[in-house]
Amino acid sequence: MEPLTRVEGVVAPLDRSNVDTDAIIPKQFLKSIHRTGFGPNLFDEWRYRDEGQPGQDCSDRPLNHDFVLNQPRYQDARILLTRTNFGCGSSREHAPWALADFGFRVLIAPSFADIFYNNCSKNGILPLTLPEETVQSLFEATWEQPGYTLTVDLPAQTVTTPDGTRYGFEIDPHRKHMLVEGLDEIGVTLEHADEIRAYEQRQRAVTPWLFSDVEAS
Amino acid sequence: MGGKTLYDKLWDAHVVRDNGDGTALLYVDRQLVHEVTSPQAFEGLRLADRPLWRVDANLAVVDHNVPTTGRANGIADPISALQVDTLSRNCREYGITQFGLMDRRQGIVHIIGPEQGATQPGMTVVCGDSHTSTHGALGALAFGIGTSEVEHALATQTVVQARSRRMLIRVDGQPGPGVTAKDIMLAIIGKIGTAGGTGYAVEYGGEAIRSLPMSGRMTICNMSIEAGARCGMVAVDDTTIEYVRGRPYAPSDAMWDQAEAYWRTLVSDEDAEFDRVVTLDAAEIKPQVSWGTSPEMVVSVDGVVPDPADEPDETRRAGMQRALEYMGLTPGTPMRDIRPEKIFIGSCTNARIEDLRAAARILRGKRLARGIREAMVVPGSGLVKWQAEQEGLDQVFKEAGFEWRDAGCSMCLGMNPDRLSPGERCASTSNRNFEGRQGGGGRTHLVSPEMAAAVAVAGHFVDVRELEQ
Incomplete structure (x- = not known):
C-alpha cells in the first residue's frame, strides 16, 4: 500500500448526508473480480444520465452536468468534503476502490459509517472527521473559491487551509501507523502467528466443538 | 467492578x-x-x-x-x-x-x-x-x-x-x-x-x-x-x-x-453496564412503512408522508426534499394512498420459513389487486423453499398471483436480473431503500412480509390488522 503522509489537493464538495455505498458504486459493478478500474463508475447514477454497465467505455456517456464531480473545477480533486454518516450501508470495499481509482486520498466529513471507515484505511485513503461547524466552513470556502485546496498532514494530524488556518483531527494510533507506513496488515499480523496458534491450542480445550472439522452433511 | x-x-x-x-x-x-x-x-x-x-x-x-x-x-x-x-x-x-x-x-x-x-x-x-x-x-x-x-x-x-x-x-x-x-x-x-x-x-x-x-x-x-x-x-x-x-x-x-x-453463560450479567440504553414500548409500535431513501425515513402505516418544512436542520431538510423528489411523493399524502406496482418478499431480512408462512396467511384465498404488475417470493434457501412446498405455501402464493422463485439475494439489491425499472414503486421485505438499490430509479418501501402481502391484496399500503379482522 502506498504510504500516506501529506496530501495537498483540490477539494470537491459533495453536499449530502448519509451517502451510501450503493450510491458510491452501484451494484452492477460489483460483478468484477478485480480491485481496479472502478473510478469511471464512481457515483455512477449521479454522474451520468444513462444507466452504466460493467465493462462499458464511459468516455462518451451523457454526463449529468449538475453533479459536482462533473464540474471542471473539481476534475483533479484529491480531497472529498462531505456530510455525516458517509459510506453507510453495504460493506463493499469496491466503494473505497472506486474513490481511490478516481484519485481521492482524503475524505473529510463529520462522521463515517464503521465498515466503510475501516475499508478506506486499508486502501490508502484517509477518512478524516472534523466537527460539523468546521466542515460547514470548509464547504463555504470551497464553494466561494475556485481551485480551493487543503493540505492534510497525517503525521501531524492537521488540516491547513490556504490562509493558514489549521485544524487538528483525531485518528487512532493503529490506523495512523498503517497508513503512514503503507503497511501490509496481513504481513504484520503473521508476525504473531505463534500467538494465534497458542490461542487455538488453548481454545481446543475450552470450546472443542469449534475445532472439529466441518464436514458437509 | x-x-x-x-x-x-x-x-x-x-x-x-x-x-x-x-x-x-x-x-x-x-x-x-x-x-x-x-x-x-x-x-x-x-x-x-x-x-x-x-x-x-x-x-x-x-x-x-x-x-x-x-x-x-x-x-x-x-x-x-x-x-x-x-x-x-x-x-x-x-x-x-x-x-x-x-x-x-x-x-x-x-x-x-x-x-x-x-x-x-x-x-x-x-x-x-x-x-x-x-x-x-x-x-x-x-x-x-x-x-x-x-x-x-x-x-x-x-x-x-x-x-x-x-x-x-x-x-x-x-x-x-x-x-x-x-x-x-x-x-x-x-x-x-x-x-x-x-x-x-x-x-x-x-x-x-x-x-x-x-x-x-x-x-x-x-x-x-x-x-x-x-x-x-x-x-x-x-x-x-x-x-x-x-x-x-x-x-x-x-x-x-x-x-x-x-x-447458557452467554448473557449480559445483571449488573453489566452499557454506554447507552435505548428503550421502546412494544405496545406503541404500529406496522411501519418507509417513505424515503434511508431506512430511518419511516412512519406508521396510518401516518402521512412528512413535510421537510417541519425539519429544522438544513442538511436533513435537503435530504428529505431530495428523497421525496426521488420517491415521487408529496408531503402530507397518507401512506394508505400510495400504490406500489411490485411486491418483493425475500432477502436475508425476511425470507425464512416463518416469514413465508406469515405472508401466506394473509394471501390465502385472495388475488393480487389490480395495479400490482409483478409480485415475487424468493425463499431464503433451497431448504426454506422445500419446506414451504411441503406446507403448500407455494400454492397459496401462486394462486394469489405471485411468482415462486429459487433462493438468492435477488431484488434486495438487483445484481441478478430481478430488479426495478426507473420510477417503479415496490413494497419490499428487504433492508435498504437507498436510491437505485433495487434497480436504477426504483422506489423502495420497506415493510414486513405481512404488510407486503396486505399491499399485494389491497393495491395500496394498508394496516394489515384491518385485513385480518
Missing part, C-alpha cells in the same frame, strides 16, 4: 493479542464466503503466496448474483457467471466447502449459516457482507467486513478490531397483533437514526425481544447495520438452544452438552 455485557464476554473470549494501540487481534471461528466480496481476497492470497490458515472455519455459498429462475440453464450474464465460477474455482483450490448453484442447501449466506448450524452461539462470525450482524441473534459476535479483511481472515484466522462501545436496546412489553420483528426494527431505526448505532455493539433485550422466535431475532439483528451498528446480538436462552439443536453442523452427543453449558 460491574458485571460483563454479552459483547464483553464474546470479545474477551476471542482476543488473541492486545496490540497495545487500541486494537486487538480477534480470532474468527467462522467465516462465511460469497461470490461478490471474495474474488479479490483469494487473488491477494495467491499474489502473496500465502496459504489459507484454517480450511474448516470457512463455508461458501453463491447468493448475490444467482438467477432465481431457469437455473438449470446456467447464468445468462457472462460477467455474473464468471464471478460465480471464480468462487467455485477458489473453493476447489483451497478446499473450502461450497454450496453451489444446484445444491438444495444453497441460499442467502445469512439464512444458510444458522439453518445449517454453521453459525452458533459464542462464535465470532465474519463475512464480506454488512448483514452478517444477522448471526448475532444466536448470541454470537457477528459483523460484516470488507474484502481486505476477508483476505486477512483467510490468511490469519483473525481480524484487527477496536472494541466497540455497548448499547442496550430494550423493547418492553408485547407488540400488538400484526406488529412483527420487522416493524419493531424499523421503529428502532426511526428512533435512533441510521447513524445512531455507529461505533456501538448493540444488544437487543426486553420482553418483546425475548418473546420472539429465532427468525424474528434474526430480522432484528440483521438490520443493526441500518442503524449504523456493525453487530447486534441477543442473549442465549431456551429459544436459542432449541433452534441450534440437531442442525447439521451443530455439535452432538457429549460435545453438545459441553457446548450447551457454555452457551
Whole structure:
C-alpha cells in the first residue's frame, strides 16, 4: 500500500448526508473480480444520465452536468468534503476502490459509517472527521473559491487551509501507523502467528466443538 | 467492578493479542464466503503466496448474483457467471466447502449459516457482507467486513478490531397483533437514526425481544447495520438452544452438552453496564412503512408522508426534499394512498420459513389487486423453499398471483436480473431503500412480509390488522 503522509489537493464538495455505498458504486459493478478500474463508475447514477454497465467505455456517456464531480473545477480533486454518516450501508470495499481509482486520498466529513471507515484505511485513503461547524466552513470556502485546496498532514494530524488556518483531527494510533507506513496488515499480523496458534491450542480445550472439522452433511 | 455485557464476554473470549494501540487481534471461528466480496481476497492470497490458515472455519455459498429462475440453464450474464465460477474455482483450490448453484442447501449466506448450524452461539462470525450482524441473534459476535479483511481472515484466522462501545436496546412489553420483528426494527431505526448505532455493539433485550422466535431475532439483528451498528446480538436462552439443536453442523452427543453449558453463560450479567440504553414500548409500535431513501425515513402505516418544512436542520431538510423528489411523493399524502406496482418478499431480512408462512396467511384465498404488475417470493434457501412446498405455501402464493422463485439475494439489491425499472414503486421485505438499490430509479418501501402481502391484496399500503379482522 502506498504510504500516506501529506496530501495537498483540490477539494470537491459533495453536499449530502448519509451517502451510501450503493450510491458510491452501484451494484452492477460489483460483478468484477478485480480491485481496479472502478473510478469511471464512481457515483455512477449521479454522474451520468444513462444507466452504466460493467465493462462499458464511459468516455462518451451523457454526463449529468449538475453533479459536482462533473464540474471542471473539481476534475483533479484529491480531497472529498462531505456530510455525516458517509459510506453507510453495504460493506463493499469496491466503494473505497472506486474513490481511490478516481484519485481521492482524503475524505473529510463529520462522521463515517464503521465498515466503510475501516475499508478506506486499508486502501490508502484517509477518512478524516472534523466537527460539523468546521466542515460547514470548509464547504463555504470551497464553494466561494475556485481551485480551493487543503493540505492534510497525517503525521501531524492537521488540516491547513490556504490562509493558514489549521485544524487538528483525531485518528487512532493503529490506523495512523498503517497508513503512514503503507503497511501490509496481513504481513504484520503473521508476525504473531505463534500467538494465534497458542490461542487455538488453548481454545481446543475450552470450546472443542469449534475445532472439529466441518464436514458437509 | 460491574458485571460483563454479552459483547464483553464474546470479545474477551476471542482476543488473541492486545496490540497495545487500541486494537486487538480477534480470532474468527467462522467465516462465511460469497461470490461478490471474495474474488479479490483469494487473488491477494495467491499474489502473496500465502496459504489459507484454517480450511474448516470457512463455508461458501453463491447468493448475490444467482438467477432465481431457469437455473438449470446456467447464468445468462457472462460477467455474473464468471464471478460465480471464480468462487467455485477458489473453493476447489483451497478446499473450502461450497454450496453451489444446484445444491438444495444453497441460499442467502445469512439464512444458510444458522439453518445449517454453521453459525452458533459464542462464535465470532465474519463475512464480506454488512448483514452478517444477522448471526448475532444466536448470541454470537457477528459483523460484516470488507474484502481486505476477508483476505486477512483467510490468511490469519483473525481480524484487527477496536472494541466497540455497548448499547442496550430494550423493547418492553408485547407488540400488538400484526406488529412483527420487522416493524419493531424499523421503529428502532426511526428512533435512533441510521447513524445512531455507529461505533456501538448493540444488544437487543426486553420482553418483546425475548418473546420472539429465532427468525424474528434474526430480522432484528440483521438490520443493526441500518442503524449504523456493525453487530447486534441477543442473549442465549431456551429459544436459542432449541433452534441450534440437531442442525447439521451443530455439535452432538457429549460435545453438545459441553457446548450447551457454555452457551447458557452467554448473557449480559445483571449488573453489566452499557454506554447507552435505548428503550421502546412494544405496545406503541404500529406496522411501519418507509417513505424515503434511508431506512430511518419511516412512519406508521396510518401516518402521512412528512413535510421537510417541519425539519429544522438544513442538511436533513435537503435530504428529505431530495428523497421525496426521488420517491415521487408529496408531503402530507397518507401512506394508505400510495400504490406500489411490485411486491418483493425475500432477502436475508425476511425470507425464512416463518416469514413465508406469515405472508401466506394473509394471501390465502385472495388475488393480487389490480395495479400490482409483478409480485415475487424468493425463499431464503433451497431448504426454506422445500419446506414451504411441503406446507403448500407455494400454492397459496401462486394462486394469489405471485411468482415462486429459487433462493438468492435477488431484488434486495438487483445484481441478478430481478430488479426495478426507473420510477417503479415496490413494497419490499428487504433492508435498504437507498436510491437505485433495487434497480436504477426504483422506489423502495420497506415493510414486513405481512404488510407486503396486505399491499399485494389491497393495491395500496394498508394496516394489515384491518385485513385480518
